[in-house]
Amino acid sequence: xxxxxxxxxxxxxxxxxxxxxxxxxxxxxxxxxxxxxxxxxxxxxxxxxxxxxxxxxxxxxxxxxxxxxxxxxxxxxxxxxxxxxxxxxxxxxxxxxxxxxxxxxxxxxxxxxxxxxxxxxxxxxxxxxxxxxxxxxxxxxxxxxxxxxxxxxxxxxxxxxxxxxxxxxxxxxxxxxxxxxxxxxxxxxxxxxxxxxxxxxxxxxxxxxxxxxxxxxxxxxxxxxxxxxxxxxxxxxxxxxxxxxxxxxxxxxxxxxxxxxxxxxxxxxxxxxxxxxxxxxxxxxxxxxxxxxxxxxxxxxxxxxxxxxxxxxxxxxxxxxxxxxxxxxxxxxxxxxxxxxxxxxxxxxxxxxx
Numbered sequence: 001x002x003x004x005x006x007x008x009x010x011x012x013x014x015x016x017x018x019x020x021x022x023x024x025x026x027x028x029x030x031x032x033x034x035x036x037x038x039x040x041x042x043x044x045x046x047x048x049x050x051x052x053x054x055x056x057x058x059x060x061x062x063x064x065x066x067x068x069x070x071x072x073x074x075x076x077x078x079x080x081x082x083x084x085x086x087x088x089x090x091x092x093x094x095x096x097x098x099x100x101x102x103x104x105x106x107x108x109x110x111x112x113x114x115x116x117x118x119x120x121x122x123x124x125x126x127x128x129x130x131x132x133x134x135x136x137x138x139x140x141x142x143x144x145x146x147x148x149x150x151x152x153x154x155x156x157x158x159x160x161x162x163x164x165x166x167x168x169x170x171x172x173x174x175x176x177x178x179x180x181x182x183x184x185x186x187x188x189x190x191x192x193x194x195x196x197x198x199x200x201x202x203x204x205x206x207x208x209x210x211x212x213x214x215x216x217x218x219x220x221x222x223x224x225x226x227x228x229x230x231x232x233x234x235x236x237x238x239x240x241x242x243x244x245x246x247x248x249x250x251x252x253x254x255x256x257x258x259x260x261x262x263x264x265x266x267x268x269x270x271x272x273x274x275x276x277x278x279x280x281x282x283x284x285x286x287x288x289x290x291x292x293x294x295x296x297x298x299x300x301x302x303x304x305x306x307x308x309x310x311x312x313x314x315x316x317x318x319x320x321x322x323x324x325x326x327x328x329x330x331x332x333x334x335x336x337x338x339x340x341x342x343x344x345x346x347x348x349x350x351x352x353x354x
Contacts, residue, residue, distance in 0.1 A: 017086025019072040023095030026128070026145030027068035035063040037157055039166045044158070050077040061169045062138040063157075065150065069093055069131075069142050082107075082140065084133065092142050095129040099230040103243050107135040110173070110234060113227035114149055114180050115187040125187050125220055127227045130180060134173040134245055141176055149179050170250045177235070178257050184228060184264045188271075191220070195274050202282050210282055217275050225268050232261050299354055303344050307337045 014020065034053060036043045038060035045052075053064050069075065072093050079089045088109050091097055102109040110132040117125055130149070133140040141150065153175045156164050164175055198213055235258040239251050246254070314321075314333055323329035348354055 017090050019075050019089045019093040021070040021072055021093045025070045030068035030071045030074055033065040035157060036060055037165050042157055050074060050081055053081050061172055063172060065141045067143050067146055067148060069144055092131045095144055097129055099234050101234045101237050107133050108243050108245055109133050112180055112231055115184055117187045117190045132173055132176055134169060137169055139169050139172045149183055150176055153179055170246045174250055174253050181257050181260050188264060188267050195271060199278055202278055206282060206285055214275060214279050221268060221272050228264050228268060235261055299348055303341050306340050310337055
């Protein structure tokens with residue numbers, strides 16, 4: 001995060017709309033996948049030539065998917081091919097955008113965040129920017145790196161499952177949005193398992209790493225919340241018909257994606273409450289253990305206080321002291337000390353202080 005913020009200084013002094021890649025370079029090369037489909041057939045190929053993107057346009061729907069947004073020259077060529085505004089190209093290259101919707105009349109620009117699950121253990125989830133451009137007969141999608149989140153949508157187009165090939169470009173855009181939102185629940189499920197594991201660990205065998213894990217989870221939840229929460233506004237705007245590029249029957253499907261997004265947000269909020277609860281339980285456990293230790297130490301100190309008094313009295317080097325010449329003085333004093341200590345232990349036990 002700090003590295004991305006520092007990279008924004010590279011834009012200082014540049015004119016608005018100048019595409020400058022900001023963020024981590026996640027892909028070494030840029031890949032362009034082309035799909036053009038009608039209800040009857042699908043044409044698909046991968047190319048490195050931007051000019052081929054315009055060749056496929058015609059009757060039907062064209063889908064151009066770009067993986068790797070660090071090549072700003074390629075983005076500029078693609079923008080010229082589809083008549084994109086320079087500010088759109090700038091936002092595509094700036095990979096720290098928040099989810100948003102911008103209507104340019106002939107097309108709609110949508111930014112959303114794709115969630116990636118962490119590795120095994122307590123590895124944190126990560127986010128990736130996905131940009132979608134919806135036109136009347138085309139959809140452009142941009143991801144930062146492989147693997148793509150849209151393989152299932154591509155397979156549905158190949159096999160003609162459902163009604164996706166019978167609908168327009170707006171239905172394809174909905175399918176891509178739905179794929180991203182569905183992926184949220186994969187990450188949230190894994191995050192929920194980590195929370196349950198940490199909850200059991202705190203309740204049974206807390207370790208010194210617990211505060212570190214809680215801090216990492218809190219930061220991760222803040223990151224995920226920033227990625228998911230603004231998407232509700234984007235989908236709500238599309239579902240309410242803010243653009244003429246989305247048909248009425250597609251808005252019904254968008255309402256379903258909106259509901260899923262709200263569900264994901266509510267899940268994140270419940271996870272935040274769980275982390276706060278785990279933190280309270282951890283602090284309570286530490287406090288209880290400290291209280292137990294202090295109670296044991298207090299009992300020990302209380303028992304030894306009168307014994308120390310007796311030892312101090314008979315440790316004074318006075319010439320004339322009672323029982324100084326008595327042969328049984330030493331065993332008697334030890335017996336009194338044992339009796340006092342045992343009596344105090346019995347009293348504490350009877351009071352159930354330990």
